[in-house]
Amino acid sequence: MLAEFSVRSINAIRPDIAAIVDEHIDEMLARGGPLDLVQAFSLPVPSRVICEILGVPYSDHTFFQETSQNLVQAESPEQAIESVGLLIAYFDELISACLKQPGAGMIGRIATEHVATDRLAKHELIMNALMLLIAGHETTASMITLGVITLLAHPEQLAELRGDEALVGPAVEELLRYLSIADIAGTRVAVADVEVGGITVKRGDSLVVSHSLANRDPSAFTDPDTFDIARGSRHHLAFGYGVHQCLGQNLARAELQIALPALFSRIPDLRLAVDRSDLVLRDGGTVQGVNELLITWGAEA
Template identity: 75%
Template sequence: MSETMATETAREAPPFPQDRTCPYQPPAGYDEFRGKGEVHRATLYDGTEAWVVSAYAAARELLADAGRLSADRQDDGYPIVSERMEGIKYQPPSFVGMDPPEHNRHRRMMLAEFSVKSVAALRPRIQALVDEYIDEMLQHGGPLDLVPAFSLPVPSRVICEILGVPYADHTFFQEASQNLVQADSPEQALQSVGELSVYFDDMISKYLQEPGPGMIGRLAGDKVAGGELYKHELIMNALMLLIAGHETTASMITLSVITLLQHPDQLALLRKDEALIGPAVEELLRYLSIADIAGARVAARDFEAGGHLIREGEGVIVANSLANRDPSVFPDPDRFDIGRGNRHHVAFGYGVHQCLGQNLARAELEIALPALFNRIPGLRLAVDVDDLKLRDGGTVQGVNELLITWGDR
């Protein structure tokens, strides 16, 4: 046994994930993973152990190698990071829970709607929606909750139009999505998956009878009807994209507003030069790293990483909040600096499973944030940051409520 492995085994494996106490900083307990090697043992919520990858180079190397790491959550060794995930472990996977070549086959079917060209064509529509909701905010006046007033409906309407989901059903699917990603029990998570699955089953059945809109309509009429895609596969892919398409971007918008307001020097730079919005969004993605558990994998074979032998069947979590704060790649990593100009973070993952919707997420943030701060120049928090109720570490990071105000209120 190497000295590195002996040292790691001798001390108690710290818990992972942990809850944040600041909306834009990793948990203080993650210091045990930082600067002390590339790979560490960690204790999951149920007492089982997994490996946590904290170094940027190791994170990219492993995420790029599907031969070493599998995304199959039905594998017995897959690291379950919260109790709620127990409820959906054995549900049919979406494409993100598949390995190549099956993963690649599914992903290719959905690329068209999320390509750089398609997202560029969507920008005027995104701008119109952003302006519509800011108009309503200004008419209402502050204080108000930014999440239901702006952060949630903008990406929700965009992903609905892309997928072909009626936005009139938003109350149902937003509540079901929240109940899934923030479920209090495995049973609640399973119930939410069931409700959403029935919803998409009915929709796809309808689109098989008559042409339907969006990506779901296209794939139902082409791939499902043509026998290239099973109906249940389209159900799970659509379910995943709907949830990811509004939950993650909504969280990013809200946390980005908090972060910029808490760093007025950086907000002033952005207001002075809107050309900085691209670099600012990249720095926000790196700094916030809201999908810290998306890098959960299981070892597909024995391999060595960071001086440790990782055995086939052991859980591995590539923690992007740690990789994105690696000082060897991001000097002074805990400093928020919109002039950093580094787009090579792993907030969207890396390799074959790199986020399908990253072009869309970037566009939504690049349009939403300048519009908010330009049209509401006096925008400020109406609550102390220390009083915000943060989500637990086992889900998409964020807050469910953010009171803001402006003017004299």
Template identity: 45%
Template structure:
């Protein structure tokens, strides 16, 4: 594609909560790139094909994540200050990023996550118990989707879950506030909260992730206090916002595809395969995979110049028919482990193992324990996230009688 398609305003809203915009497929059929206009009038390239998205994820030198670069693409006005809060990990390149990532990966290995599985299972059962005891109807987001990942990341990071209402409110404000000023205020509240928590842990050391970072990284001079605050915030926000979106939207999608849900009900052991297919099908973090080009490079026959912004669309790539036959059909029997919902290459989501374990346990447990679960109102009446950083539902009213 040579840029002949009319420039489209970005983000492009989804017509259906679990399908990407139709223009993605149309543009992908014409060529690997098409132009989109950001909120500030700048034009960026949106990459639509699986092979190209995967290759550009891996090409971290020329496709930079550095949010301090003034040319870095910003899709929404509220995200103007994101660089202030996420530059300590996702907003770094090269050795700096590798060093920061190495400080975290040890707590997110398959072995470490397996040690958390009993806690995740107990917490899931506890939350479902409470929902069932309260009786139908219920909002699955507030009953399970939001508290579970919040409790798990709190346990791992070492944040008191008693404070969850505050940090969840601020995290959601940072990620979804309608204006940059409101997002900034929520971010500052999070900074102040995390700074105070670090001081408490300095006085009384702990062996959780935050306590370890304090003693092994901050006190040794590898991290400044400000860097540690922002690194911890990145883990806290990413650790529950994305998974919460997947629980809500994933449940909705399964309820809307009863033939696929029946596969899970018949074989709870299929839960992890279901998670992989839902991750591919939904791509809830599609708006977060942004890059700026550091030198002229050709992508699929199109010249992309240094300084131009690029959006690596995981939603478009994960619906590429060259990789996934009948890509718009939810098929929990397909092998979708190679989907790009968690990224690829140096910036692949560090918490992927944890997220997949949480989702596997949630979907496997929820539909085993509440087999009659169904939506309590029509799909088009359920409030959902529109034009926000992550795709998903604001509420998910369900019943089971």
């Protein structure tokens, strides 16, 4: 695991994450509702955090947020290829600058310690940085937004969460299990013949593994279609499994554990400004979520 994503490193930056969260809530309260939670909070919070970890200038956030969205929600192969090309060119330029003069964050460190010494090819750092940037803000942004929707749809459990700090960790794990937003990551190729559920998967066969279905498996979870923050289970597959587990899971957990309680604590009467049935969900083949979520608080207009 990269040092920047270890439990120790993430715990060390929890105060920084909390400060970013509070800053954006301050801005929301100053503006007043209704406003789009995605643009005001869910997207900028993890974007700023991952930029600081990687050493990516946050001043470029409009470019990489829009380009990342065009990639994960591409409507054609051409759009996906174009978006990847733009991001590769961006990181190529950033890493080249770091090789001339040591840069900040993980990218700056690896460029100096590994690329400059020929221990790692430049294109390998480019592709890893691209993956971490996209995964580091797109998925967490969707989880924050869908987490808000889910908790508001279960007011009794939200009240329990507000009253018991010990429930924050279990609540986040249950949201990760219940929502399972990144099924697109579960593609595998069998390297040998293997039997799964009484079916022989032959070497070379491709499989799409649905995290959503696995996380709703009644043999693994009692009453799996029920949202229960007291479930206390961490054996879900929201972050994958084994050597393919998500590198940034410690960061994602920390951001959710900090952002969601802060949001509902500082805006206790937060509510949707639209009917839940009118929300427009993304296509299921991408990182699942909504691109806009109007919220409000205070007295009814």
